[in-house]
Amino acid sequence: MSGEALCLDAIDRRLLNDFQQGFPLSARPYAEIGAHLGIGEAEVLSRLARLSAAGAVSRVGPVLAPKRVGVSTLAAMAVPPGRLEAVADRVSAYPEVNHNYEREHRLNLWFVVTAKDQARLAEVLGEIALTTGLEVLDLPMIEEYHIDLGFPLQWS
Amino acid sequence: MVLNRSPDPTDLALLDAIAAGLPLDPHPYARVGEGLGLTETQVRERLGRLLAEGTIRRLGVVVRHQELGYKANAMVVWALPEDRVTELGQRIGALPFVTLSYRRPPRPGWPYSLFTMIHGRDRDAVLAQVDRIKEHCGLQEVESAILFSGRRFKQRGASYGQTRSGAAQERGLEDLGHAGAAVAKLRGVEWPKHAGGATPPAP
Numbered sequence: 001m002s003g004e005a006l007c008l009d010a011i012d013r014r015l016l017n018d019f020q021q022g023f024p025l026s027a028r029p030y031a032e033i034g035a036h037l038g039i040g041e042a043e044v045l046s047r048l049a050r051l052s053a054a055g056a057v058s059r060v061g062p063v064l065a066p067k068r069v070g071v072s073t074l075a076a077m078a079v080p081p082g083r084l085e086a087v088a089d090r091v092s093a094y095p096e097v098n099h100n101y102e103r104e105h106r107l108n109l110w111f112v113v114t115a116k117d118q119a120r121l122a123e124v125l126g127e128i129a130l131t132t133g134l135e136v137l138d139l140p141m142i143e144e145y146h147i148d149l150g151f152p153l154q155w156s
Numbered sequence: 157m158v159l160n161r162s163p164d165p166t167d168l169a170l171l172d173a174i175a176a177g178l179p180l181d182p183h184p185y186a187r188v189g190e191g192l193g194l195t196e197t198q199v200r201e202r203l204g205r206l207l208a209e210g211t212i213r214r215l216g217v218v219v220r221h222q223e224l225g226y227k228a229n230a231m232v233v234w235a236l237p238e239d240r241v242t243e244l245g246q247r248i249g250a251l252p253f254v255t256l257s258y259r260r261p262p263r264p265g266w267p268y269s270l271f272t273m274i275h276g277r278d279r280d281a282v283l284a285q286v287d288r289i290k291e292h293c294g295l296q297e298v299e300s301a302i303l304f305s306g307r308r309f310k311q312r313g314a315s316y317g318q319t320r321s322g323a324a325q326e327r328g329l330e331d332l333g334h335a336g337a338a339v340a341k342l343r344g345v346e347w348p349k350h351a352g353g354a355t356p357p358a359p
Binding site: 006015016019020021022023025026027028029030031041045048049052054055056057058059060061062063064065068069074076088089091092097098099100101102103104105107108110111137139140141142143144145146153 | 163168171174175176177178180181182183184185186196200203204206207210211212213214215216217218219220223224231241242245246248249250254255256257258259260261263266271301303304305306307308309310311312
């Protein structure tokens with residue numbers, strides 16, 4: 001994925017920052033973005049492909065509102081350090097897990113589980129607890145106080 | 157905004173089809189529609205509706221912060237009295253450097269009820285911001301913890317699982333936002349030449 005140096009010019013920076021929301025719904029959205037940036041459609045596509053390959057772009061796609069489609073939760077586990085990679089791999093293997101991070105705490109593995117319904121969510125968490133022999137903390141979001149409208153990048 | 161309308165099965169199939177991203181193709185909506193039996197126009201109209209209804213919060217470029225030089229990511233959690241979570245969640249969530257602010261249930265051995273997220277260029281920057289939160293909200297005496305992120309084992313858009321039926325995307329760990337200031341003006345400052353590669357790729 002990454003490893004190569006990321007050299008970003010002014011156009012890359014605008015591409016990364018200015019189109020985190022409001023992606024055009026016109027038939028040729030990349031051409032429309034190109035028109036904003038003063039470059040052609042093909043160059044927009046090649047730049048996005050390069051930024052994706054370099055790991056700077058996760059995807060060009062939707063961020064969904066929570067609690068609209070299916071169910072989700074944040075889960076945490078205290079994994080003995082020597083087992084962390086193996087347990088993390090087991091957790092990541094679930095298609096229902098979309099983020100899985102190590103954090104510096106006694107609870108050192110944190111992941112988000114999404115599922116079609118509560119039953120499947122409970123099943124995934126239960127299986128992980130059972131197969132690892134470790135407790136899984138289930139921390140569903142109760143209330144949200146911040147609206148995600150993208151992340152303003154500051155080049156400093 | 158139209159509330160209380162559940163996405164229909166075609167919506168779910170569409171969200172599933174684009175969860176990993178729109179194709180990098182001159183006609184991305186036509187390509188997506190091909191796999192679903194929808195026309196390009198139908199795909200565009202459905203996405204427009206899902207956006208207007210708020211099911212899709214935003215559509216666009218989802219960046220990876222670590223690769224862009226935001227090396228320090230901290231989940232900062234606060235053990236607050238029940239009746240103060242909403243007020244403080246809103247106040248902290250409104251600070252410009254806070255990218256998420258969620259209430260979650262405390263658990264035995266885990267007393268924290270408010271989860272906030274800070275992405276910064278380095279640890280010192282994040283720690284200074286945590287101090288600013290404490291000062292701004294008078295939280296010096298409140299029990300809190302700072303959980304810096306280590307390795308990233310997996311990061312991608314919400315998958316809808318093997319059922320292909322849809323699931324919410326809880327953006328708790330990665331897909332961040334800044335209220336109001338979504339399109340910050342870029343500052344023409346020197347970019348680090350080696351912004352990528354700090355973290356091993358997800359397996």
